[in-house]
Amino acid sequence: MSIKIENVSKRFNDFVALDRVNLTIEPGELVALLGPSGSGKTTLLRVIAGLEVPDEGRIYFDSEDATDKDVGEREVGFVFQHYALFRHMTVFENVAFGLRVKPKKQRPSEAAIREKVHGLLNLVQLDWLGDRYPHQLSGGQRQRIALARALAIEPKVLLLDEPFGALDAKVRKDLRRWLRRLHDEIQLTSVFVTHDQEEALEVSDRVVLFDHGRIEQIGVPDEVYDHPATPFVYGFLGHANRVESRVDHGFATIGRARIAAPEYPAAVGATGTAYIRPHDLEIVDDAGQAAFSAKVEHIVKLGSTVRLELSDLSDGKPLETELTREGFDETSIATGDTIHLAARRARVFIDAPAASKETA
């Protein structure tokens, strides 16, 4: 089923949680809503579910207007951040709940419920836990039970609120790969909220970036990472060096170098900020070609990559570059050395008057 969100706004007193949001989610897609806390992503998820009523705008499931439908009528599976398992019920009863509360006419027989629940527990690979209570399970197990419970009512849409937020790093990684595989298997239109960029980029078909109640960018993971549409996205997705820049007639200065900035053909003497990913700062031998000359302050080895923390010789501002372990081992760089850097790729944004909030 497709979901169409049309001009949805929501306020909580003075706080604008959603500001005229438009978004279409295709059938069978797995979409990540990504953004910092308070950016409105969870509110949107709850509006889709019907747990929150929008002040303005409509929600369509396929072509049907679902805005005025109750949560229960929308047939959505919702997985809560803290699982919200019924603590006084066994795992089995938790999963069976959605079937047991159906009106008598639609309620499956006890045998059918039993079969369905065991099927779901097998799907999440936890059939052996049926008699346990939620507090006897680990976080990862609880999350999978919550998922099985949500799937029991055969929802048309699966909504997950920070599904891996409360788990430790290792479990989180396993579980998100598992979720991706599960999604490929059951092909259910799914939306999940996360503040973890890695999670969004790894798991989703498309990423929707939120900030201050607005959508900043929508795109497939590669696209949003390689071509961020706004300074916010650049700052939020991955690391980026920020460098002051002057933009003139479609060209921008980055340190001592000039690069093309075709987005701004008419700019004259505009001040802007250039964003350069650390791995796009290349170490070069020739100071003449380089945009920056910098002193190596720290060398941080992080598994397969090596991060150099630098300070720009001209103004002392910090810069960061990343090399592969092999690439680093071929050089003889040591702390205190002076190196020269060129920008392989950079993106300049002219500072908007309101841009001060993005730099915070």
Added chain:
Amino acid sequence: MAAVLDKPLPEAAPRRVARPIGRPPSRSRWMPIALTTVALAYVTIALFVPLAAVFVEAFRKGIAHYFASISEPDALSAIRLTFTAAAIAVPANLVFGVSAAWAIAKFDFKGKAILITLIDLPFSVSPVVSGLVYVLMFGLQGWFGPWLQAHDIKIIFAVPGIVLATIFVTFPFVARELIPLMQAQGRDEEEAAVALGASGWQTFWRVTLPNVKWGILYGVILCNARAMGEFGAVSVVSGHIRGTTNTLPLHVEILYNEYNFAAAFACASLLAFLALVTLVIKTVVERRFLKAAR
């Protein structure tokens, strides 16, 4: 120079070693003992001795007299009335307390703060005042007095007044117990239930209520203890009519004022016994409650 430095060391070092690990250095060892003694003495004088005295006095004239005192018609009537008042007040406040706590903890509405304050009112008002308020409202000279008399309904100096006063005084117990518990549990499970298609009623019976059952039982026990033991408010509205509007605590007072000490203490021992039973149940429930909360 070296000799000067060496000298204080042998003294200082053993002192540091002798100090027990984990005990604050400035407090001496007799402090905790003294505090425990004071607390024990206080509990003995203020609680244990009076409680023991009740039972000793009750049996002073022998077991036969004891049972005669608690089985004479006026005493039996007082016991019956006490149980009747509690049997009405406790369920009434149970229903009210659960609904109020549910509304306060799970929904947002205007006037929530006022409702919370109102629930606390019986705790902050002297019971005598609450009794007087009922006299003012339902008494012969009260607001509804003439109307009630015209329709031949007696509230003050009758059983309904006693029940009303008991309800008022015990009104906060269940709600007070449940509100923080339900607030701490949050709305997640209810939202999950609703998202799974449960109706409001199903959500309440299958999710909300089972999660607070021990809290409810705890509140009911406290409510019941107070309902049976209430003196002030009931005394004002009762009129002290023997065999009709005397509750057990009022009956004790009357016997005592008549210098019938053995009988007074015999009836008092019933109340004390009820209190002890309540304490035992309360302790058991509390333990289950804490276990369930984990």
